[in-house]
Amino acid sequence: MSREKLIVDPGFVHHRKILTILQEQGSRIINQEIRSIPPTTPEWHKRVLIDQIYTRILIEFCRVNEIKTLEEILLEKRGRLFCSIVKLKPCQKIYEKGENDRIVLEPEAFEGSELTLELHITLGHVTASTLKAELECGGNFAVIAEYFASKDNKLIFHPLVIGFPYIQDIETGEPSWTLYSDFYNLYIEDFDEFSKVKEQDMPEDFKEMKQIKESLFKAALGKILSESTPKDWGGETSDFTTSHLHYQGKRLRAAFLLKGPAKFTPMTIKHLGKNGDQIIRLAKEPVDILIVQHCHDITSSVIEMLKIFATQPSNPRYYCLLDGRESLRLLEAYDLKKWALNESKKG
Template sequence: MLEFCKGIGVKTLDQVLLEEGGHLFCSVIRTKPCPELYEQPRVSLSCEPYEGSTFQVRLELTTSRISSDTLHAKIAQGGEFAVIAQFIELDGDCLIFAPLIIGFPYMGDTDTGELAWIRYSDHYNLHVEDFDEFSKVKDFELPPSFDDMKQIKESVFKQALGKILSESTTKDWGGETSDFLTSHLHVKGERVAGAFLLKGPAKFSPMTVKHLGKNGDQIVRLSQEPADILIVQHCHDITSAVIQTLKVFATQPYNPRYYCLIDGRESLRILEAYNLKEWAINESKKV
């Protein structure tokens, strides 16, 4: 089924909501508790709302088709599930889907079939120090504040990345799907391609979905890059809504990729580790 979704390019639920189109979705979603699952032959599962959309989402399912007692209990409690679902109808501002497959979003051993003790989406989460090119940050404490990032322009931070990776950088333009695309990253010695979405101090505040274009469409465009890792960097804090959105787009079940979040303090840590902070501050004054 995942190969089918990959073949026809089925969207994530977030993408369906952002683009307001699509009859199928394939993604990891969160549902609210549904205790009536034990009493009714058919129930509606309400999905957690997505910050960038005004639509509500419900999953309509027949309880007798839930074959596992454990899954039955977990759906009743609510939580995170991997789902492939088909659109049925629009009821006011609520999109109603019928799940074709629903299960737990956990990693499994391909040889034994046993579940690993790690959630599917968490497996793909990388941190700055996981990249060989940024390994020097391990010797530096996380700065207590990101205030210095207010002085560093987005374009200058991109140049700093170029210096660290010994790679040239280009000026931004309106049609780009990412701010910086590189094939010169390594994770545990393995070469990978990374696509960066960078946000400077033009709006020096915690990153929300509103920072990412209309309804967060910059995340959608970032996910279209042919990259192994999707990276979002911001000069300030990054809110949970952005983290969840990036996670969903990166870990699409039929095309899972790694993802990384670099907030203001991590950004400053990178610059300090590579002796580029003062250069970046001075260079930003020229821009």
Template structure:
């Protein structure tokens, strides 16, 4: 199934590795992983949550997702397969919340004999976080069936040339607000009345305060269709300045003073999609209230495109209150 994705150059490279491996009586189980990395770094593949949120998901589509899956007992199923079982299948399932707060079951099965690594016995067991690339084979209002092409632990590399500037941690992408050097010394302890205070602070004031705290002299005016609300090349992380794009969401007179959903970010979350098109190294989402997990998941998916992996930061109403207090705009 992976060969069907690859071009003749990639397939030729794999064939040469296979011939060499036969001569040495050993195989290179990472060969397909390397080719898949090259392929994903060249071609656009939508994350499943984005495809569902935009209504673009269809049968036969190639998608990816990275999240907590519930796995069947793959180790036992591999053993049963080796013992001659011909109908042995392993299974997985997880759930996604899409833009309209709809819960979607994602499930599928695969042949355990096709697994290439002994660590699968441990990693595909119980509830484990994994990356999956697969085809949509069935699609309904409340469920999606996937046929997996690849299941792996994905470790996104930092952008070329900045390897020393990024922590070698599987969660290096998500930046905590307290990690921003300009915010050092700010007390981010949660204040009980933080969200009530943020209800009275307009988005424009938040934008100006963030620009002052970061040291960004240019504060753009709002206009329809903008890629982002604030742009800076001065966001300092781990000893150097980063470019950052911000999408800000204020109370809008109270109508937006509620937990953020994808629907609050334009049709199908297109405000996040427009921000992701920018060349920013860090994608930042700010809101005057709480931010729901599915919104964070979509932002992470957009930042995890293997053609341009980036960092992202979430500033909810509690963080926003601390920042506004530091800027002298909140009690």
């Protein structure tokens, strides 16, 4: 099993605001770690290490307190803190401002919410020239921020941390060249229990998935994994959970969100309940991997939403998508297609 994890390399850290959030206990932990820095450490290196300490402790605070993603706040319209990887628009005027000037960072619009967001920062807190350069261009950044104010449909948050998400080898501390989103994105054949899929050709089309009920696809998963599958009920956070998947030799817990042919069209956010709340509920499952399956194609907006929830810096997890072709391929690999079609016809 991989010995790598998601790390945030901070370039903006607001020490005072973080201490206010963490209060006495968190402040004590931070001070203990700062005192452990060798006194011979060069001053520039010490500042970097202190920013990393603040960031690491704050991320742990977010994990323990189950702080929401930005998207969850936008969809639910409540919450004072968020911890997310956020796609920011280019901030082209960043080099025209002085250290004491306030600049506004704007995330890209999020499908499913009419709310917009601004991140207000004082430029003097940007300690890394690389971050400043990247903010000018825009891109994906790890952000932890606190609610400040709202006006009409606009929310204003003050960032506590802004940094770069990357994958680090736990044992060596070396960064990986693998993009964080690629690292956590798995395919169905990556799991030992579904390894037969590797030997199965991808079907040319997935029309037959229109005839296979969601309940029968779930039952097929149960057959492959040799376990029972629960009936659907209104309060479920996922359609099926299992602790019998293995990836790279390690046992994983997985939660599935399944969508059958009731709407045999490409999956959009609208397929996932009010404002995509089914993804939110799926992400609340205490599992290691989030899996979304659909009988048809899966649009980029759904893929992006699942990625955002799965790669939250305080709770990163693997994620996997099965569209119509992948679903049919799985059934064919385990000789369950005919069974699923016949059982679906019984009504």
